[in-house]
Amino acid sequence: MIYFEYMKAESELNPSGGISSPRGFRAGATSAGIKYGSQGALDLCMLHSEVPCTAAAMFTCNMVKAAPVILCQQRLKEGKISALVVNSGYANACTGKQGMADALEMTVLTAKHLGIVPEEVLVASTGVIGVPLPMERIRTGIPKVVLSADGGHDLARAIMTTDTVPKEVSVRASEATFTIGGVAKGSGMVHPDMATLLCFLTTDAKIETAFLKQALQEAVAVSFNMVSIDGDTSTNDMVLIMANGLAGGGVIMQGSREAEVFQQALNQACIFLARAIARDGEGSTRLLEVTVSGAASIADARLVARTIVSSPLVKAAVHGCDPNWGRILAAAGRSRAKLIPERLELSIGEICMVKNGCPVSFDEEQVVKSLGCDEVSIAVDLNVGSAEAIAWGCDLSEEYVTINSDYTT
Amino acid sequence: MIYFEYMKAESELNPSGGISSPRGFRAGATSAGIKYGSQGALDLCMLHSEVPCTAAAMFTCNMVKAAPVILCQQRLKEGKISALVVNSGYANACTGKQGMADALEMTVLTAKHLGIVPEEVLVASTGVIGVPLPMERIRTGIPKVVLSADGGHDLARAIMTTDTVPKEVSVRASEATFTIGGVAKGSGMVHPDMATLLCFLTTDAKIETAFLKQALQEAVAVSFNMVSIDGDTSTNDMVLIMANGLAGGGVIMQGSREAEVFQQALNQACIFLARAIARDGEGSTRLLEVTVSGAASIADARLVARTIVSSPLVKAAVHGCDPNWGRILAAAGRSRAKLIPERLELSIGEICMVKNGCPVSFDEEQVVKSLGCDEVSIAVDLNVGSAEAIAWGCDLSEEYVTINSDYTT
Numbered sequence: 001m002i003y004f005e006y007m008k009a010e011s012e013l014n015p016s017g018g019i020s021s022p023r024g025f026r027a028g029a030t031s032a033g034i035k036y037g038s039q040g041a042l043d044l045c046m047l048h049s050e051v052p053c054t055a056a057a058m059f060t061c062n063m064v065k066a067a068p069v070i071l072c073q074q075r076l077k078e079g080k081i082s083a084l085v086v087n088s089g090y091a092n093a094c095t096g097k098q099g100m101a102d103a104l105e106m107t108v109l110t111a112k113h114l115g116i117v118p119e120e121v122l123v124a125s126t127g128v129i130g131v132p133l134p135m136e137r138i139r140t141g142i143p144k145v146v147l148s149a150d151g152g153h154d155l156a157r158a159i160m161t162t163d164t165v166p167k168e169v170s171v172r173a174s175e176a177t178f179t180i181g182g183v184a185k186g187s188g189m190v191h192p193d194m195a196t197l198l199c200f201l202t203t204d205a206k207i208e209t210a211f212l213k214q215a216l217q218e219a220v221a222v223s224f225n226m227v228s229i230d231g232d233t234s235t236n237d238m239v240l241i242m243a244n245g246l247a248g249g250g251v252i253m254q255g256s257r258e259a260e261v262f263q264q265a266l267n268q269a270c271i272f273l274a275r276a277i278a279r280d281g282e283g284s285t286r287l288l289e290v291t292v293s294g295a296a297s298i299a300d301a302r303l304v305a306r307t308i309v310s311s312p313l314v315k316a317a318v319h320g321c322d323p324n325w326g327r328i329l330a331a332a333g334r335s336r337a338k339l340i341p342e343r344l345e346l347s348i349g350e351i352c353m354v355k356n357g358c359p360v361s362f363d364e365e366q367v368v369k370s371l372g373c374d375e376v377s378i379a380v381d382l383n384v385g386s387a388e389a390i391a392w393g394c395d396l397s398e399e400y401v402t403i404n405s406d407y408t409t
Numbered sequence: 410m411i412y413f414e415y416m417k418a419e420s421e422l423n424p425s426g427g428i429s430s431p432r433g434f435r436a437g438a439t440s441a442g443i444k445y446g447s448q449g450a451l452d453l454c455m456l457h458s459e460v461p462c463t464a465a466a467m468f469t470c471n472m473v474k475a476a477p478v479i480l481c482q483q484r485l486k487e488g489k490i491s492a493l494v495v496n497s498g499y500a501n502a503c504t505g506k507q508g509m510a511d512a513l514e515m516t517v518l519t520a521k522h523l524g525i526v527p528e529e530v531l532v533a534s535t536g537v538i539g540v541p542l543p544m545e546r547i548r549t550g551i552p553k554v555v556l557s558a559d560g561g562h563d564l565a566r567a568i569m570t571t572d573t574v575p576k577e578v579s580v581r582a583s584e585a586t587f588t589i590g591g592v593a594k595g596s597g598m599v600h601p602d603m604a605t606l607l608c609f610l611t612t613d614a615k616i617e618t619a620f621l622k623q624a625l626q627e628a629v630a631v632s633f634n635m636v637s638i639d640g641d642t643s644t645n646d647m648v649l650i651m652a653n654g655l656a657g658g659g660v661i662m663q664g665s666r667e668a669e670v671f672q673q674a675l676n677q678a679c680i681f682l683a684r685a686i687a688r689d690g691e692g693s694t695r696l697l698e699v700t701v702s703g704a705a706s707i708a709d710a711r712l713v714a715r716t717i718v719s720s721p722l723v724k725a726a727v728h729g730c731d732p733n734w735g736r737i738l739a740a741a742g743r744s745r746a747k748l749i750p751e752r753l754e755l756s757i758g759e760i761c762m763v764k765n766g767c768p769v770s771f772d773e774e775q776v777v778k779s780l781g782c783d784e785v786s787i788a789v790d791l792n793v794g795s796a797e798a799i800a801w802g803c804d805l806s807e808e809y810v811t812i813n814s815d816y817t818t
């Protein structure tokens with residue numbers, strides 16, 4: 001329900017679009033034999049823009065950063081970006097000097113393959129931490145990647161690890177000429193603090209760097225930063241946007257009508273991908289959407305929504321369709337947001353269960369039914385202000401434990 | 410191993426002691442039929458000191474506080490305490506004005522039963538949130554409680570909810586004449602922020618209130634505040650200590666040799682109980698002990714230790730004996746403590762796996778064996794300072810989810 005409020009926009013969202021939908025972007029992937037125990041799976045991929053792009057990115061705030069994250073941070077300070085190379089299977093994190101040398105070599109090999117300079121190439125890795133990349137396979141794999149205008153779908157598969165489905169989208173603003181494409185991966189170790197998981201966005205809009213950075217920050221704040229699967233923040237989190245300007249028209253400047261349209265379209269794309277990530281959380285059987293209203297500030301609203309959606313006890317109760325609403329209020333209470341217990345209101349689905357901090361009589365069967373839906377909505381009204389936020393997560397199943405108790409062995 | 414360092418003290422720890430071990434304390438319990446689906450189980454209990462006690466307590470910092478928590482906070486400001494009444498089954502949280510009236514009535518009935526005034530009685534509840542207490546059963550139950558000098562063991566059973574074993578201890582300082590007794594419960598919704606779960610401590614030492622408060626805070630900081638089972642903080646957390654002075658001797662004042670002996674004995678009792686709680690975490694199959702050394706500050710050491718012990722991915726890996734050490738460094742990295750990735754050292758059991766932030770070759774079979782032990786030790790050296798801390802938790806099993814997905818239904 002709430003979902004559609006985000007989709008009311010003037011823009012057209014295309015779930016079968018992807019990162020190579022905007023003009024001038026091509027992508028491709030190959031199976032280089034990197035991915036642990038997944039013979040024949042795509043695991044090495046590339047994105048290329050036919051002209052250099054204005055780019056902006058947000059990275060993990062984990063102090064332990066993977067080598068590709070450090071390299072991208074450096075390159076983004078230096079100038080325009082034309083390409084990106086990504087492997088799944090190994091994260092190239094906690095791999096020391098060799099890891100940095102390997103990340104660098106990946107960009108050099110990619111630049112050579114594409115006929116550009118290494119400084120225009122970014123790199124990302126995802127998978128097991130602490131194991132050196134199998135560089136022999138990557139060296140053999142990179143020249144085999146064939147780029148095409150619909151190669152974004154292969155790229156979306158190649159960046160998957162424990163993801164069960166690829167996550168991609170494109171958005172076209174009806175009153176503008178530009179398109180935004182996006183792809184993301186993430187299923188576990190998802191609890192973003194600033195940026196998150198891997199997400200790559202492309203657009204053919206022409207945008208000044210300062211506004212592109214700001215627009216990305218705003219979009220991440222309402223999307224990826226509102227998703228939690230397990231409370232763990234990755235060493236490799238990265239959200240990147242590349243804008244090549246091939247849609248023509250003037251440069252989109254902050255404060256303009258075009259900037260508003262662009263922001264809205266970018267938010268749509270990111271929220272679509274964020275929800276897809278939450279829905280595909282490790283072991284997840286349904287999507288959990290927590291709406292908090294009546295907060296004293298946006299920061300408080302986000303804090304409460306994120307705390308509820310992250311609570312293992314709430315998530316386990318949702319999994320079992322157990323209307324144990326006390327756990328939801330307990331999570332709100334420990335969030336450190338300003339609240340007055342006597343004013344709390346709580347609904348699950350359409351059913352109000354708590355008013356003025358006290359339980360009201362409700363149809364338990366209806367609540368159990370709502371908890372069993374493919375999308376479970378929890379709404380908490382703090383009644384102390386007017387700020388709102390929405391967070392997404394998933395239920396906690398036995399399967400989550402099974403997946404994560406033998407990931408490397 | 411590390412455990413014994415805490416036990417090197419001059420005090421004698423008795424795992425078969427309990428809350429009624431110190432002089433002048435009696436306890437008892439009855440089965441009042443309160444506890445959900447557990448016919449015949451003890452669920453209502455009482456503690457009484459033959460003389461009024463100096464008391465100190467720490468409570469949950471959850472903004473949503475149970476009625477008994479609020480009542481105890483008021484009573485502790487007013488004067489001496491002689492007794493405590495506790496029920497399990499229902500938490501009396503999110504129960505509005507009726508909840509406060511019920512908590513108050515429990516103290517009135519207990520005072521009448523013991524022949525004291527209600528103002529000297531504290532009350533605690535634990536169990537399902539948001540359901541009014543079954544007061545008829547409590548009214549019938551309270552007069553049936555028979556107190557005795559070894560009734561502490563019954564009390565320890567009566568406060569259990571999802572706990573599988575009672576948790577109690579007594580400590581006797583060899584160079585002093587006093588004894589400390591303690592009992593705790595807690596198995597889920599355990600992630601203390603200040604106080605934690607339910608823990609009641611008694612002593613026959615004579616202690617001034619200011620020092621008693623300070624000693625309790627210090628003991629909680631190194632014990633209950635270093636335990637995490639699932640990251641959720643309860644609405645009912647409470648650690649209480651009552652000192653009746655019947656051991657004789659002078660008043661123990663801050664800064665004295667006796668104060669030091671008392672502090673050490675109290676720390677021992679609390680650490681023993683904290684470890685017992687971690688070991689009995691919902692669905693737990695083993696105890697996880699995380700030691701962090703070389704931190705820039707005690708606060709940083711605690712932060713890193715708590716973040717690692719709380720990480721669902723680390724906990725699931727321990728459950729599956731998966732030597733996926735990258736998750737441990739990733740958790741350290743997201744803790745917000747000061748660290749330099751290139752200096753990190755990591756051992757599991759006796760085996761060093763990471764030096765200078767990079768993996769070293771290790772015997773994987775040995776690590777898998779260490780992860781399968783009843784007590785799993787993880788040690789991280791940050792190598793940026795000299796502060797240390799230890800945190801306790803447990804593995805994350807499928808059973809945790811099973812327990813928590815149908816708690817109320």
